[in-house]
Amino acid sequence: MTRWLITGAGGMLGTDLVAVxxxxxxxxxxxxxxxxxxxxxxxxxxxxHEVRPGVVVNCAAWTAVDEAETREDExxxxxxxxxxxxxxxxxxxxxxxxQPSTDYVFGGDAGEPYAEDAPTMPLNAYGRTKLAGEQAVVxxxxxxxxxxxxxxLYGTAGPSFVKTMARLAGERETVDVVDDQHGQPTxxxxxxxxxxxxxxSGAPPGIYHGTSSGSTTxxxxxxxxxxxxxxxxxxxxxVGSAAYRRPAPRPAYSVLGHRRWAEAGIAPIRHWRxxxxxxxxxxxxxxx
Numbered sequence: 625m626t627r628w629l630i631t632g633a634g635g636m637l638g639t640d641l642v643a644v645x646x647x648x649x650x651x652x653x654x655x656x657x658x659x660x661x662x663x664x665x666x667x668x669x670x671x672x673h674e675v676r677p678g679v680v681v682n683c684a685a686w687t688a689v690d691e692a693e694t695r696e697d698e699x700x701x702x703x704x705x706x707x708x709x710x711x712x713x714x715x716x717x718x719x720x721x722x723q724p725s726t727d728y729v730f731g732g733d734a735g736e737p738y739a740e741d742a743p744t745m746p747l748n749a750y751g752r753t754k755l756a757g758e759q760a761v762v763x764x765x766x767x768x769x770x771x772x773x774x775x776x777l778y779g780t781a782g783p784s785f786v787k788t789m790a791r792l793a794g795e796r797e798t799v800d801v802v803d804d805q806h807g808q809p810t811x812x813x814x815x816x817x818x819x820x821x822x823x824x825s826g827a828p829p830g831i832y833h834g835t836s837s838g839s840t841t842x843x844x845x846x847x848x849x850x851x852x853x854x855x856x857x858x859x860x861x862x863v864g865s866a867a868y869r870r871p872a873p874r875p876a877y878s879v880l881g882h883r884r885w886a887e888a889g890i891a892p893i894r895h896w897r898x899x900x901x902x903x904x905x906x907x908x909x910x911x912x
Contacts (some may be wrong), residue, residue, distance in 0.1 A: 626824070627651045629719075631660060631710075636676045637774075638725060639679060641816040646855060648820065653677065657684060662706035672713035676728030679823045682707060682713055689728070689750040690871040696749040702906035704756030711764035720768045724821055724834070727775035727807065729755045732875020737839075739881045740773075748872035758831070765829065771776040772819060772834040775878050776845075781908050787907070789849040795857070800840035803843035803862035807878040808835035810897040818893055827888035833880035836896035848897060852904050861904030884892065 628645055632638045634655030645652045654674050661667055662684055672680065683702055686692060692699040707723055714721040728751035729744045746752045761769040778784035786809070802852045815834045822832060837839035838849075865874065882892035893899070 625652065626678035629653045629655065629672065629675050629680045631655050631662070631680070631682045632657065634781075634832075635784035636777060636784070637789045637812045637815060638683035638777055638814040641683060642812045644813065644816040644820055646695045650820075653909045660684075660824040660850055662709075663701050665705070666826060668700065668706065668709040669716075671902065672710070672717055672719070675720050676717050677716050679720045679722065679725075680710060681819060681823070682710055682850065685724070686750070690724055692753060694751040695893055696753065699749060700756060701751045701902065702758060703750075703753035705822060706762065707757035708760040711760050711769060714768065715764060718768075718912055720770065720823055722766055722770045722772060723757055724815075724819075725758050725771050725773045726751065726754045727773060727835070727878035728814065728875060729758065730809040730875055730878065732877045734877050734879075737879045737881035738833075740833055740884050741758060745868045747875055750872060757868065762830065769828075769829050770822060771831045772815075772822065773831065773878065773880060774810055774815055774834040776807045776809045776835070777812055777815070778903070778907070781812075785845065786849055786900070787810075789846045789860075790853060790907070793853050793855045794852055798848065798859050798861055800861050800863045800867065801843040802865050802868060804864050805874055805876055805878070806839055806841055808839050808880065809835070809845050809895065809896045809900060810834070810836045811903045814893045814899050818890070821890050822888070825888060825890060827890065830884070832884050832888075833882055834893065835882075835883065836893045836899050838895040839879040840896060844898075845896075848900060852901070875901045
């Protein structure tokens, strides 16, 4: 039986990934941030050599997008340097590495979904640091490394846009939400299942896009959340991105294509609306 090592196991994706693996009776070694300092390359090497996993999924990351603008070196140490160390450790023990990445590696100016091999052009420091992690995996593990780009994640663990909208629905009469950024809301349970399917399939290594099918805007997602709550979706008012100026620019178009799943013989993740409806009972129970 394959042993899985999960870093960042206490985060949103890590929590659901560990649950999916245990439900499938896989052997799992979950490591939360307090148990592994990703800035310590020797610690990474030591842990991987001690555990000797068959698959490593690095769910740990610097995710503070705006803070990365002024602390890029620190973000790079986690999103780039630590990934390089993990990749080297996996190479030494013969493990496969799955590295979740982000839509932020793209510039957001496309008119159709980004293909897996589309040119990258990060708009912000966070995107640059995540791209460095991608490059470390592809170069160091050309035969056993996987990059799974994802976006707009929500789940029961940790904060998310879905949880925020559910809270604001009970606190405000109206909510202004950006309607000029397009992406794919993705449930962490769906992504976890996709990662498990990918790593166990013998699929070719390289880059995959782990996002829901279909697309919407933040405004469209917020309206769907209000509808699920039984609230009037017209209480969600559309505004432009200029209404919410933030230190790190966001791509206007983050829709990702899913061609490589077909090549690997794996179905892509379902439509974002179907996923949100399936996730809603657990989200509501968790206080979404």
